[in-house]
Structures are given as structure tokens and as C-alpha cells.
Amino acid sequence: MFCKNCGKDIDDSAVVCPNCGVATDNMAKNTTPAPAQKNSMALAGFILALLGFNLIALILSIVGLSNSKKPEYAGDGKGFAIAGIVIACIYIGLFIILGISCSAVGCAALGAAGAY
Numbered sequence: 001m002f003c004k005n006c007g008k009d010i011d012d013s014a015v016v017c018p019n020c021g022v023a024t025d026n027m028a029k030n031t032t033p034a035p036a037q038k039n040s041m042a043l044a045g046f047i048l049a050l051l052g053f054n055l056i057a058l059i060l061s062i063v064g065l066s067n068s069k070k071p072e073y074a075g076d077g078k079g080f081a082i083a084g085i086v087i088a089c090i091y092i093g094l095f096i097i098l099g100i101s102c103s104a105v106g107c108a109a110l111g112a113a114g115a116y
């Protein structure tokens, strides 16, 4: 690109002109980042997952994860959302495994007791 002050051909990634020291368009981009919103949905999902509210946590975390991909959030809360989904899935998986094994043990005990 060319310096808007002195017109010298300078590097496209330069933030200031090496010839005259005036800020380029890159400097303007770097100093005015998009205002990032806090992704409270992702954080809420993560906290609820820790507290054991797994289905609600899973839903909030998925919403939070999709929110974090929106430009206004600028990736905020992505880590919390992924952690919330993982924790909620582990809890739900444990409940399913425990539920199956408990009912299997229950059936065996009933069978042994001559209930069938």
C-alpha cells in the first residue's frame, strides 16, 4: 500500500510509515477493536453444569457456544461453553450408565428372590 501522508510504497502490514512515521490504516484497525459483549449464557451453562443441573446446563452451553461465534461476542465464553457441554455430557453419561447397571442389579436380585 502507499502512505496516505507521503505517498511512499510501504509494507501492507505496517502500522506506521517507516518513511514519515504517520499511522497507516492498519493502526486505525488495531486501536479500534469491536466492542466485545460478555457471553453470560456460556458462563451460566458452565456454572449450572458444575452444580449438576445437566440438561439446563447443556442447553445453555450449546446456546452460549453458538453465541460465542457471533461477532458481537468476539469469541467470549467459548471455553466456558465447551467446558459446560463436556461436564454436562459426562454427568448425563454417568446417570445413564448407573441407571442401566442399577436396574440390571435390581432385576437380578428380584430373579434370585424368586419374584419371577
Ligand SMILES: [Zn+2]
Binding pocket: 003, 004, 005, 006, 007, 008, 017, 018, 019, 020, 021, 022
Ligand atoms: Zn509516509
